[in-house]
Amino acid sequence: MTTQVSIQNTINIRRQQGHDKANLLLQIWLVTWRSLTTIFRTPVALFPPLAISIFFLVIYESTLGGAAAFIPNLSGNSYLGFILPLSIVSSSLSGAGIAAQNMVRDIESGYFDKLLLTPISRAALLLGPILAGALILGIQASIVIGVALIMGLESATGFAGLLLVVGLAILLGTGFAGFTVSAALGSGSAAATQGASFIFFPLTFLTASFVPLELLDGWLKTAATFNPITYVLEAMRATLNSGWDAALIWQGVGACLLLGTAMFALAIFALRVRTRRS
Amino acid sequence: MSNREIKVQNLMKQYSGGVTAVDDVSFSVNSGEIFGFLGPNGAGKSTTIKILTTLALPSGGQATVGGYDVVHEADLVRRIAGVALQDIGLDPLMKSMELLSMQAQLFGATRQQAKTRASELIELVRLTDAVDRRVGTYSGGMRRRLDLALALVHKPDILFLDEPTTGLDPASRRDVWEEVRRLNKELGMTIFLTTQYLEEADELAERIAIIDKGKIAKRGSPAQLKAAVGKESINLAFDSRELAEKARAELSDMADNIQTDRDMVRLYMSQAAQTIPAVVNRLQAAQLNPISLTLTQPTLDDVFLQVTGQRINAEEEKEAAKVG
Numbered sequence: 144m145t146t147q148v149s150i151q152n153t154i155n156i157r158r159q160q161g162h163d164k165a166n167l168l169l170q171i172w173l174v175t176w177r178s179l180t181t182i183f184r185t186p187v188a189l190f191p192p193l194a195i196s197i198f199f200l201v202i203y204e205s206t207l208g209g210a211a212a213f214i215p216n217l218s219g220n221s222y223l224g225f226i227l228p229l230s231i232v233s234s235s236l237s238g239a240g241i242a243a244q245n246m247v248r249d250i251e252s253g254y255f256d257k258l259l260l261t262p263i264s265r266a267a268l269l270l271g272p273i274l275a276g277a278l279i280l281g282i283q284a285s286i287v288i289g290v291a292l293i294m295g296l297e298s299a300t301g302f303a304g305l306l307l308v309v310g311l312a313i314l315l316g317t318g319f320a321g322f323t324v325s326a327a328l329g330s331g332s333a334a335a336t337q338g339a340s341f342i343f344f345p346l347t348f349l350t351a352s353f354v355p356l357e358l359l360d361g362w363l364k365t366a367a368t369f370n371p372i373t374y375v376l377e378a379m380r381a382t383l384n385s386g387w388d389a390a391l392i393w394q395g396v397g398a399c400l401l402l403g404t405a406m407f408a409l410a411i412f413a414l415r416v417r418t419r420r421s
Numbered sequence: 422m423s424n425r426e427i428k429v430q431n432l433m434k435q436y437s438g439g440v441t442a443v444d445d446v447s448f449s450v451n452s453g454e455i456f457g458f459l460g461p462n463g464a465g466k467s468t469t470i471k472i473l474t475t476l477a478l479p480s481g482g483q484a485t486v487g488g489y490d491v492v493h494e495a496d497l498v499r500r501i502a503g504v505a506l507q508d509i510g511l512d513p514l515m516k517s518m519e520l521l522s523m524q525a526q527l528f529g530a531t532r533q534q535a536k537t538r539a540s541e542l543i544e545l546v547r548l549t550d551a552v553d554r555r556v557g558t559y560s561g562g563m564r565r566r567l568d569l570a571l572a573l574v575h576k577p578d579i580l581f582l583d584e585p586t587t588g589l590d591p592a593s594r595r596d597v598w599e600e601v602r603r604l605n606k607e608l609g610m611t612i613f614l615t616t617q618y619l620e621e622a623d624e625l626a627e628r629i630a631i632i633d634k635g636k637i638a639k640r641g642s643p644a645q646l647k648a649a650v651g652k653e654s655i656n657l658a659f660d661s662r663e664l665a666e667k668a669r670a671e672l673s674d675m676a677d678n679i680q681t682d683r684d685m686v687r688l689y690m691s692q693a694a695q696t697i698p699a700v701v702n703r704l705q706a707a708q709l710n711p712i713s714l715t716l717t718q719p720t721l722d723d724v725f726l727q728v729t730g731q732r733i734n735a736e737e738e739k740e741a742a743k744v745g
Contacts, residue, residue, distance in 0.1 A: 164528065165527050165529055177512075177523055180514070180519065248512075249512065252510060253509065256506070260504050261524060
């Protein structure tokens, strides 16, 4: 009897020390790797968003590029460097969409519940698809930049500046993903998640999309002032067109962090609601 | 040996809207036992299993799995319990090896250990041939087998199987039964099994509880439950009603009760199987040759009917009728 009890205690101690459960970093890596695997097994889903980003870039540049000389404050700067950030921001949106679609697919297939039955941390469940989405959008943004380079883009801050632009895109996309993943967790439905992802689409136009902020007027200017995308665009544009501007860069990073914090709070709340053992 | 018991005391589950899914249910499952939990659709089977596997919280009462409280020690319950739910949750884009080794790593195995364990399990559930295919291409039976393998990744002490053979063809069903028995016998796993198939409970479970409208209506071993319903019978069919009547007269002292129905004679008694030779001898001596002889034993279906007032598969039959 005594032996039995002591063996039981050893097992209890072993379990309580967490020896039969992966550490958090490994969990996050496993779930992210799994998301990436499934994303790359449906490559068709990756092309349309990428194609649209490149399409916007080419169309805006060819239709508006010629008029750029008439836009004050933009003279001397290439319009390509001005419009490229808009195209990249739209690829951030699609990265967020990918994260959410991944999540919703797991909820619909029941695999999400299967993971809940393992000792996985809730943070890993949330971060896996978001990190996978972030990585994908980083690749997409890089490809879009590559196309812009072919079209004649010259970065005022060189390669480091391009990296910063990709970094900002990832940061912004991660914030968006907090929102779209919340929608996935809240609705558990692919259609509803897709719908929710579109909410951000107008935001890319309620900003200094085609002309600098100073040229906006009235309600649009007010909207743009409160739109975090405005500051991300400005940081990217300055980096590409005029050179390092610490103040603008910090504004851009700050806007991303602000958006990200709010959206992650929402996502954590949505996750708690979904996994609440009611 | 670790504690592999399940203890449930006065378990309650009320959903908002006042629906009581589980109403003051108590039972316990011993270490190393196969326990069958039976009930019609909506009786509270799935809710009970969800509470025991930490997916849902009870509204009242207590439950421990392997000595761990399902409410306050959910994380520990998850580490010793394996669960194969009725709705199989498998990612159709992944391959079986990937799902298994990832699950093993989540339970703390190293990469190498996880690979080894995954290969073992794939062999165990005989998916070796399908190992390079995506789960989305699997048949229903294969998916169920993979799901069972996933539930076994961390060598659980206690295995919960929620309707493990629903939707399987008879051959696959037999395979699952064999596997369940083997896990129970060789590894001493406690197995908590819900099912709609009485045959399955009869085949596997040492003890059974029947749940109806959220309450435990009956419990005992399959044999006890069947014995409580009624007696066995030997059924003899003859060429004509006259022959049947003659046979009845001839055999009158051998059964507790005899009924004739046209050319059929039914002899009700306990231990009918052992009486068959004597019945046959007597008939031969009287030169009465039956055209058929069958033995009827009360089935769990009869128990079920008596307890719940409905045939367990009534729903399914209705469905089948609709399709047919």
